[in-house]
Amino acid sequence: MTDEIAxxxxxxxxxxxxxxxxxxxxxxxxxxxxxxxWVAAAVLIALCTGWMFSLWHNPNIEHLTIADFLFxxxxxxxxxxxVALTGCAMVLAxxxxxxxxVMRLSANPVLRVMSWAYTWFFRGTPLLVQIVFWGYLxxxxxxxxxxxxxxxxxxASADTNAIVTPFVAGLLALGMNEAAYAxxxxxxxxxxxxxxxxxxxxSLGMSPAYTLRRIVLPQAMRVIIPxxxxxxxxxxxxxxxxxxxxxxxxxxxxxxxxxQNLRQVELLIVASAWYLVLTSVLSVPQYYLERRYGxxxxxxxxxxxxxxARRLVGQVRTRVAQVAHTDARTEGEA
Amino acid sequence: MNTQALDGPKPxxxxxxxxxxxxxxxVLRGIDLRVERGQVMCLLGPSGSGKSTFLRCIxxxxxxxxxxxxxxxxxxxxxxHGGRAxxxxxxxxxxxxxxxxxxxxxxxxxxxxxxxxxIVEAPVGVARRSKADARTRxxxxxxxxxxxxxxxxxxxxxxxxxQQRVAIARALAMDPKLMLFDEPTSALDPELVGDVLxxxxxxxxxxxxxxxxxxxxxxxxxxxxxxxxxxxxxVVESGAPTDVISNxxxxxxxxxxxxxx
Numbered sequence: 313m314t315d316e317i318a319x320x321x322x323x324x325x326x327x328x329x330x331x332x333x334x335x336x337x338x339x340x341x342x343x344x345x346x347x348x349x350w351v352a353a354a355v356l357i358a359l360c361t362g363w364m365f366s367l368w369h370n371p372n373i374e375h376l377t378i379a380d381f382l383f384x385x386x387x388x389x390x391x392x393x394x395v396a397l398t399g400c401a402m403v404l405a406x407x408x409x410x411x412x413x414v415m416r417l418s419a420n421p422v423l424r425v426m427s428w429a430y431t432w433f434f435r436g437t438p439l440l441v442q443i444v445f446w447g448y449l450x451x452x453x454x455x456x457x458x459x460x461x462x463x464x465x466x467x468a469s470a471d472t473n474a475i476v477t478p479f480v481a482g483l484l485a486l487g488m489n490e491a492a493y494a495x496x497x498x499x500x501x502x503x504x505x506x507x508x509x510x511x512x513x514x515s516l517g518m519s520p521a522y523t524l525r526r527i528v529l530p531q532a533m534r535v536i537i538p539x540x541x542x543x544x545x546x547x548x549x550x551x552x553x554x555x556x557x558x559x560x561x562x563x564x565x566x567x568x569x570x571x572q573n574l575r576q577v578e579l580l581i582v583a584s585a586w587y588l589v590l591t592s593v594l595s596v597p598q599y600y601l602e603r604r605y606g607x608x609x610x611x612x613x614x615x616x617x618x619x620x621a622r623r624l625v626g627q628v629r630t631r632v633a634q635v636a637h638t639d640a641r642t643e644g645e646a
Numbered sequence: 647m648n649t650q651a652l653d654g655p656k657p658x659x660x661x662x663x664x665x666x667x668x669x670x671x672x673v674l675r676g677i678d679l680r681v682e683r684g685q686v687m688c689l690l691g692p693s694g695s696g697k698s699t700f701l702r703c704i705x706x707x708x709x710x711x712x713x714x715x716x717x718x719x720x721x722x723x724x725x726x727h728g729g730r731a732x733x734x735x736x737x738x739x740x741x742x743x744x745x746x747x748x749x750x751x752x753x754x755x756x757x758x759x760x761x762x763x764x765i766v767e768a769p770v771g772v773a774r775r776s777k778a779d780a781r782t783r784x785x786x787x788x789x790x791x792x793x794x795x796x797x798x799x800x801x802x803x804x805x806x807x808x809q810q811r812v813a814i815a816r817a818l819a820m821d822p823k824l825m826l827f828d829e830p831t832s833a834l835d836p837e838l839v840g841d842v843l844x845x846x847x848x849x850x851x852x853x854x855x856x857x858x859x860x861x862x863x864x865x866x867x868x869x870x871x872x873x874x875x876x877x878x879x880x881v882v883e884s885g886a887p888t889d890v891i892s893n894x895x896x897x898x899x900x901x902x903x904x905x906x907x
Contacts, residue, residue, distance in 0.1 A: 512754035512813075515705055516768035516820060517744030519737050526771060530758050608758045608800035 377578040390565030398548045404487030409494035434492035446481040447557030482554040497539045501532030533605040541598035545591050656719050658683045658855045665712035673699045675879040686856045688866035691876035697859045701826050705746045747817030751829040753809040755801040761812045762797040765819045787815035791845050807838030827858040867891050875899045
């Protein structure tokens with residue numbers, strides 16, 4: 313990166329011939345000044361500093377309370393719960409999404425319509441309504457039974473509220489809702505793969521399932537991962553909606569605490585800080601996944617942040633050495 | 647039905663009255679062809695004449711609407727029971743395709759796999775060979791097509807000619823009895839065509855049975871045992887290259903050859 317910028321700045325507006333005619337390699341021109349940029353930057357910095365100052369000195373915010381609760385046991389538990397929920401819901405959503413996308417692209421019209429209807433329903437009703445619905449599933453079915461429909465044959469039966477705990481209800485609500493969106497992403501990914509590749513796989517004797525797993529999906533992943541990263545981040549934040557059905561995740565924990573100590577603002581800041589940390593952390597696996605599935609499409613793989621940092625250190629070092637060298641030379645000349 | 651046992655050694659490929667339509671468009675209107683073991687057959691003809699479609703029917707990338715295609719005595723794509731044919735399951739069709747290699751005009755290498763991984767994928771995943779064996783064999787095949795030094799490269803890093811040679815090696819890795827080539831040099835820059843044709847020439851010399859759809863008349867004249875000229879979904883004439891290419895009997899063949907040569 314730094315290399316490119318450095319070289320990009322160098323070329324002058326003279327052609328090589330003109331340059332030789334002028335007998336110089338550097339053009340001594342005064343760079344264009346941009347006073348507007350400086351003014352804009354100064355105003356914005358002043359505004360932000362002012363706002364920060366007012367927050368810091370606001371008597372309504374007890375900074376010590378924030379510090380106290382940031383690593384409170386209940387909050388940390390809530391964070392872990394939020395992470396677990398996000399992870400499980402995304403796994404459920406992705407699995408369902410692949411199934412729905414394959415159904416949507418199948419030759420069987422019944423499967424196509426079912427997949428379409430699923431997406432229609434779960435995309436067409438508010439997530440909040442779906443969450444409450446799953447939370448109150450016990451009102452619809454007191455018991456859940458596993459058996460053969462329209463017969464008296466039953467293999468197992470259990471109380472709904474014992475199986476569909478708040479965690480399970482939240483997981484189902486978030487996962488099934490997300491699957492509807494994710495299935496469109498997966499479908500777009502599957503459609504992006506060149507059909508010639510499918511034919512080549514078939515001509516080698518690969519079965520349709522094998523072709524999907526080894527040839528089509530790995531290529532589709534390149535298209536699927538960036539939007540799925542987005543979806544994961546919104547999923548993480550949507551777990552806060554589960555406060556409504558008392559799933560003990562991060563936001564629920566903060567709201568329970570603030571209901572006792574009445575420090576709503578402080579606890580909202582605690583929650584926001586954790587959400588920001590978690591969403592920031594999530595972009596790391598996304599970067600590595602994109603890098604992995606980008607193999608073959610880029611002529612050379614992008615560097616990992618670690619490799620980039622090492623390269624930057626190396627560049628700074630050589631530059632420092634160069635500067636030291638020229639300094640020593642000019643001193644010698646003087 | 648079974649006349650094969652009567653007239654001596656079975657041909658490797660036998661097509662009887664093969665018909666295919668896309669909607670109202672009749673693409674194949676009754677193709678009868680035989681390819682003996684170790685023979686090279688070149689299919690010539692103007693675009694839209696049905697040669698590529700016929701080739702794709704052989705390994706069942708297209709369903710036939712009528713007629714039968716036998717490869718090594720096996721009916722492709724159907725079970726035969728007392729003269730009645732039933733469609734096969736996808737897994738059975740996949741099994742039949744394993745002994746038929748195919749090379750495409752657009753190479754169709756798997757872009758997410760390196761050259762060697764492209765070659766090794768089917769032998770390991772489909773034919774259940776050990777990874778080590780498949781890799782050794784893969785390297786042998788890359789040597790045969792002259793690309794040992796490109797084993798670790800991705801298709802995007804290879805030239806068209808190199809990609810096509812990897813594609814040939816990939817098809818050979820399944821040890822096919824029959825190789826199908828669908829205009830293998832049509833998408834290549836002229837200076838890259840020679841390398842691919844050389845690989846195909848060597849392959850023909852080694853005794854591989856090949857069916858080649860091509861516009862390379864010189865290659866057909868030199869390598870083919872049998873040249874078939876197709877137009878408008880039927881075989882116009884077929885025979886030795888000296889007959890069909892040098893002495894065409896039909897006006898349509900003459901016009902086509904004049905326009906190509």
